[in-house]
Amino acid sequence: MGVFSALTTAVTGMQAQSYALENISGNIANSRTAGFKRVDTSFSDLVPDTALNRQIAGSVNAYSRATNTIQGDPLATRIDSNAAINGDGFFVVDQRQRGVGSNTLFANSDLYTRRGDFDFDADGYLVNGSGYYLKGQKIDPVTGQVIGSQPEVLRITKDQFPAQATTAIEYSANIPAYPKTNSADINTPGSELLGPGTDFPGADPRTVAAGGTGTVDGADVTRFLNRSIPGGSVTVYDELGRAASVELRWAKVSNASAGPPATVDTWNLFVAQNTSAAAGEVAYRNAGVAVQFDSKGLMTSPTGGNIPMPNMTIGGVDISTISMTTGNNSLTQNGDSSGQTNARRIGQNGYTAGTLDRVSISGEGQVIGTFSNGQVVALAQIAIARFNAGNALKRLDGGAFEETIESGSPIVGLGTSALIGGNVEQSNTDIADEFSKMIITQQAYSANTKVITTAQEMLRDVFNIIR
Structure with missing residues (x-):
């Protein structure tokens, strides 16, 4: 045989x-x-x-x-919505059954793939070259919190991103101990100060607590400019996203070296309301707080470093409930030969409404949206699944895989892996x-x-x- x-x-x-x-x-x-x-x-x-x-x-x-667990080389595609997994894991995807747009029906079954050439279709879904739809969890663009607990097919539309009113101005600067205003004369003590009386016969612009009105009359603008120095400017927004330029000016009102009643160096902050104001109209408003510094140039008042901005209307835009945050050491009074304010940083937290310009994928698997108003916000978290026995997955058409008893249940999360945006994993x-x-x-x-x-x-x- x-x-x-x-x-x-x-x-x-x-x-x-x-x-x-x-x-x-x-x-x-x-x-x-x-x-x-x-x-x-x-x-x-x-x-x-x-x-x-x-x-x-x-x-x-x-x-x-x-x-299945042997990784192919990543290839840069320059398409922001493409992604390659560097390490273990699979994209979680689904298949379309019927319908279009928001009425699209999916199989509601989790499939897995390493093919990351995802791109947007006409309805805002991320679909790869084999027709599989990417799944993940939406992120609230305002709170940054993940919505829901189970992955669903991601749909990212170009909805308008709402405006946010400015509530805080971040300010970091050094104010000169001796401001070189237009009226300052080193031989005349106090000439650098903003004083009452003959300087402003119409109205004393210092804080109300110091006996002033807290405003600069349109007739006194030239006098005020000669007794103050610029503090920088920043654009702020109201609740509708309308912009207004906030121009700041600092005026020193007392020197500790002059002796009692002054015991500390004191400044007043002014905000321009209408620089073209006529007589009897308000040109600048005082923040209404005495900003004081000790002998080391550190701010001692107001406590905590927050300076409330005056409620006002600038160019028809209502600006209210804004606070300037300086921290304890961000605003100082030190000697400066220029005699001018050195504004190191002026920022704010408001913005106008915007629309989605582009998306990209981060290494953590987040879909990042860049909006026309400059905001960069996480929109979704891509679902990544890992298996204890990835080579035991069942192969399907189009580079997809299906869970089997031998592969075990999926472990959701990137683990030690990372995503490479703008790349596609090759064979x-x-x-x-x-x-x-x-x-x-x-x-x-x-x-x-x-x-x-x-x-x-x-x-x-x-x-x-x-x-």
Whole structure:
């Protein structure tokens, strides 16, 4: 029976090598398919139960060996919505069944893929080149909190991002101990100060607590400008997103060196309301707080460093409930040869309404939206799933995989992996390696046919003996 067994064994060898060649062919065909995972072939011998001194090599069987966990090289595409996973994990995706726009119905089943060439369709869904729709969780753009607990198909529309009224101005600056105003004369003590009386016969612009009106009359603008120094400007917004430019000016009102009743250096902050105001109209408003510094130039009042801005209307825009935050050391009074305010930072937290300009994907898997008003906000968290046995996933068309009992349940989260935005993972097929395997497979197949030919000749010799 040895010759007949050799025939059947050679046939299994040919079948196994044919199976291997089929896998090699598929790997080469998909060497340029994004996210493709090659299928290797493993061989297993089939040995009949025989006595110890009569054992034979036996037949062979071929099995597929998955490479789902072997990463392909990332390729930069310059498409912001593309992403490649650097490390373990799969994108969670779904399939469309029917409908369009907000009425689109999906299969509501989680599938998994490494193909990250996602791009927006006409309805705002992120879909890859094989037609699978990306899943994740929406993020509230205002609070930054993730919405919901289960991944759903992501749909990002170009809705308008609402305006936010300015509530705080961040201010960091140094005010000169001796302000070089237009009226300042080093030989005349107090000439650098903003004083009452003859300086402003119409109205004392200092704080009400100091006996002033807290406003600069339009008739006194020139006098006021000669007794104060610029403090910088910043654009703020009301609840409708309308912009107004806030111009700041500092005026020193007392020197501690002059002696009682002054014991500290005191300044007043003014905000321009209408620089073209006529007589009897308000040109500048006082913040209404005495800003004081100790002998080391550190601000001692107001406590906490917050200076409330005056409620006012600038250019028809109502500005109210704004506070200037300086911290304890951001606003100082130190010597400065220029005699002018050195504003290191002026910022604010408001913005006008905006529309979505572009999106990108961060390393943490967030879909980041950049809006026309300059705001950069996280819009969604992409769902990433990892498996204890990723190579046991079932392959589907289009580079997708399906969970199996052998693969285990998905573990949601990036873990130690990261996303590379603007990139797509390439096939993990190595053409040179596949050609090497193809040559070996061809030789093994030919060798098996030689065995069949030899067995056939041996059988013919047996039949010739009978004749």
